[in-house]
Amino acid sequence: MTAFWFPAWPRSRVAILRxxxxxxxxxxxxxxxxFVAPHGDVPGGLYQPLFIGRVLPLPTPTPLLVxxxxxxxxxxxxxxxxxRLPRVAGWLVFALYLEWMVIAFSYGKVDHDRFGFLVALAxxxxxxxxxxxDDERDExxxxxxxxxxxxxxxxxxxxxxxxxxxGGLEWVNGSTLTRAIVRRGTFLxxxxxxxxxxxxxxxxGIIAFELASPLLLVPGRWGRxxxxxxxxxxxxxxxxxxxIFLPHVMCLLAFLPLEKIRAVGSGWKPxxxxxxxxxxxxRAASTMRRTARPKAASTAGGRPAAKSSRNDRSWST
Amino acid sequence: MTARGRSIRAAATACVLLTLxxxxxxxxxxxxxxxxxxxxxxxxxxxxxxxxxxxxxxxTEGRTITIADARLGLRRAEVEGQIPRFRRDPALLRxxxxxxxxxxxxxxxxxxxxxxxxxxxLTDGRVTSHETRVVAAWxxxxx
Numbered sequence: 001m002t003a004f005w006f007p008a009w010p011r012s013r014v015a016i017l018r019x020x021x022x023x024x025x026x027x028x029x030x031x032x033x034x035f036v037a038p039h040g041d042v043p044g045g046l047y048q049p050l051f052i053g054r055v056l057p058l059p060t061p062t063p064l065l066v067x068x069x070x071x072x073x074x075x076x077x078x079x080x081x082x083x084r085l086p087r088v089a090g091w092l093v094f095a096l097y098l099e100w101m102v103i104a105f106s107y108g109k110v111d112h113d114r115f116g117f118l119v120a121l122a123x124x125x126x127x128x129x130x131x132x133x134d135d136e137r138d139e140x141x142x143x144x145x146x147x148x149x150x151x152x153x154x155x156x157x158x159x160x161x162x163x164x165x166x167g168g169l170e171w172v173n174g175s176t177l178t179r180a181i182v183r184r185g186t187f188l189x190x191x192x193x194x195x196x197x198x199x200x201x202x203x204x205g206i207i208a209f210e211l212a213s214p215l216l217l218v219p220g221r222w223g224r225x226x227x228x229x230x231x232x233x234x235x236x237x238x239x240x241x242x243x244i245f246l247p248h249v250m251c252l253l254a255f256l257p258l259e260k261i262r263a264v265g266s267g268w269k270p271x272x273x274x275x276x277x278x279x280x281x282x283r284a285a286s287t288m289r290r291t292a293r294p295k296a297a298s299t300a301g302g303r304p305a306a307k308s309s310r311n312d313r314s315w316s317t
Numbered sequence: 318m319t320a321r322g323r324s325i326r327a328a329a330t331a332c333v334l335l336t337l338x339x340x341x342x343x344x345x346x347x348x349x350x351x352x353x354x355x356x357x358x359x360x361x362x363x364x365x366x367x368x369x370x371x372x373x374x375x376x377t378e379g380r381t382i383t384i385a386d387a388r389l390g391l392r393r394a395e396v397e398g399q400i401p402r403f404r405r406d407p408a409l410l411r412x413x414x415x416x417x418x419x420x421x422x423x424x425x426x427x428x429x430x431x432x433x434x435x436x437x438x439l440t441d442g443r444v445t446s447h448e449t450r451v452v453a454a455w456x457x458x459x460x
Contacts, residue, residue: 005330006323038390041419045412046391046399051347101349107391108398110346112356119333126326139318143326154334158341159354165341166353167360175442179361182437182444183369196363196442245356 007142011130012259014141022081040066090125113245119151148254156213189240375429389416403453410455
């Protein structure tokens with residue numbers, strides 16, 4: 001249990017993930033979740049605060065409040081993305097992004113793609129200083145990454161539960177996807193309205209995928225396959241009904257050995273997780289001939305990867 | 318990591334997971350971020366109906382227009398989420414009118430506004446007919 005929740009993973013993995021997620025906060029606030037900022041101009045009579053907004057209690061959004069939060073949030077996210085003030089900037093981003101979400105979802109519709117991202121924003125500040133290229137293994141980094149991974153898996157797995165809770169068996173046997181396509185179909189998905197059996201089979205496939213999501217936590221091949229399936233699932237969903245759970249998709253990065261991206265310092269080398277290398281390294285490991293590692297994996301950014309171990313080569317170690 | 322650091326993290330993990338499980342079992346959207354992950358959890362019977370709401374309005378010039386939800390600073394699902402309130406008290410639609418005027422200061426004034434449902438009926442999973450129903454209506458008072 002301790003080994004699962006507190007793996008010693010490289011700090012550089014957190015550092016790179018942190019840069020990606022904090023930069024995404026900027027993209028999200030200014031563009032991807034663009035419906036939030038206009039809420040400041042929506043009459044307060046349409047504001048129906050969520051439980052958390054009533055308990056705290058958070059103020060009814062105004063143009064000034066929304067603009068103020070937007071500016072401070074973007075600045076704090078940029079500071080955090082640069083790796084500066086990881087705790088202060090990180091906590092500020094978490095608090096303001098949570099308030100941003102309350103403003104987003106207090107007008108009659110709650111989205112369900114934020115849990116993993118909010119967990120990520122909550123745990124990233126706890127790692128403290130972590131720099132690109134710092135391959136020191138650290139249980140704090142491991143716990144943060146594991147927490148994000150579990151939040152992602154929980155989102156998929158509990159989404160299957162919610163479908164059964166709200167839709168029952170009718171969710172898989174009824175016209176669930178027909179409804180989605182009638183409401184938000186694209187030229188790619190509209191023709192499927194004429195073949196309901198395909199849509200119904202897809203409904204079974206979605207539930208199966210969500211129930212199988214804990215495989216994401218399995219190291220090695222199965223974890224990688226599940227990750228590829230998850231990415232494919234989101235792309236097909238976008239092509240079919242123009243919905244993509246971007247904050248959640250960003251959290252899938254927590255399953256990758258991001259430290260293999262060595263853009264820092266001298267020259268950039270592509271990440272080394274192609275199949276050929278995996279197979280060669282597996283052979284090398286099995287014969288315990290550590291000196292027989294492929295050259296590409298033994299050097300990174302011009303420096304020897306002295307702290308690499310076999311675990312580094314898995315996408316979800 | 319210190320033993321204290323590990324204990325705090327373990328306790329926080331347990332609290333969040335338990336709250337999340339409770340939210341999924343008994344919670345609702347209102348309990349964000351611990352509510353159930355109910356994206357696309359609603360279903361439709363193969364022989365049933367699919368409803369999509371729309372906002373219709375009449376201008377002072379007598380023209381009937383359809384107002385895209387984005388022109389009110391809202392998403393369609395947000396308007397749909399408030400339909401139970403609008404049904405109970407159609408006077409609340411005045412807020413939609415105010416939003417329209419705020420986001421379109423130069424547009425002609427509205428004298429009527431209504432939320433309508435476009436209903437597609439399904440038979441064995443195929444769309445067989447369409448109809449429209451008014452769910453709530455507002456009209457400007459006085460001359």
